[in-house]
Amino acid sequence: MEAGAVLGFEPKPFYTPTELATLINVDPSTVMDWIHREELYAVKLGPKTYRIPLAAVVSRLNPEAAQPKRIEVDATELAADEGRLKRRSVAAR
């Protein structure tokens, strides 16, 4: 699902606290409170500089859309790993 549909506004990779506050119509101090209470993840780039990733915004505003999804994982190299384990085991005897 695309972020625009999830959030209802034009998405960006990262937001400043002020940008996010404007988008969701709250005071910037509210966004900073969320960050300080660890209710909203933000990357601290400097003493007073934060960037909020899109993932954190999605998680805050639409938690269902932020849930991790199951994916297919390639098992090809695991057969080779098992072959190496077997050779190692035989060599140890």
Next chain:
Amino acid sequence: MRPGQRLTAREFHQRLEEIAKAFSGRYGQVGYGTAEGPNGDATKLEVHVDIPGWGLPLIATLVFIEKHLWDPDGERYAYLYDLHLEPRPSGRFAYHWHNDVPHRHCEITAGAPDHHYEGVFFDDIGWAAEELFHMAISGISCRGLRPLRDRPPEPAAA
């Protein structure tokens, strides 16, 4: 987590859920899954994080792989935590521990010679994720890393 500790199927599943949850809502869009070798002696759990995700152009991709391998001597454990700046090849930073050698990879531009560096064993995946995510935002630097003398062979996929 340390070598020699064999996880039950339930513990392995819990580990996967724990990692996927640790990443969700923080760095990007998260996908996760597991795979097992044909004999059941090798299991891999994998978490992919697309930054930023949700259909926007990719800035970076994080791939986290843990492998658990069992032989008569006990469990062997390996991890590969890789950051790739997008579009590839734009740079890579990684924490690896395979073939019993913990090390780091650092490439500001792809194909640079000697990109294996000394590293230490760690078991805090949250710390690794945080470090790699900062690099996704602010760029990769190889400054201060010490080249690794004996390079471990690369795994088939990372």
